[in-house]
Amino acid sequence: GTLRLGVVASRKTGNAVVRNRARRRLREAFRLNRHRFHGQTDIVLIARRTIVGAKWKEIEEDLLKLAEAAGILLSSDERIQA
Numbered sequence: 648g649t650l651r652l653g654v655v656a657s658r659k660t661g662n663a664v665v666r667n668r669a670r671r672r673l674r675e676a677f678r679l680n681r682h683r684f685h686g687q688t689d690i691v692l693i694a695r696r697t698i699v700g701a702k703w704k705e706i707e708e709d710l711l712k713l714a715e716a717a718g719i720l721l722s723s724d725e726r727i728q729a
Contacts, residue, residue, distance in 0.1 A: 650686060654670045654692045659696065
């Protein structure tokens, strides 16, 4: 029972190189921010075409915003105690 991640990119995202880059960027954003998440849940991220040209900061901000909306983001107080 741990936090797990699945990343999907459809053919509409681009060719195989573009799809793999999109998946890598999402996995890396999750890996670098994993300490901010809590719970025993599965997360599925769907890569869109716009992620390929997005700045790294935008990707991280969007991931954290989605995690907060889903209720799996630790607050700053909880991170200090952990």
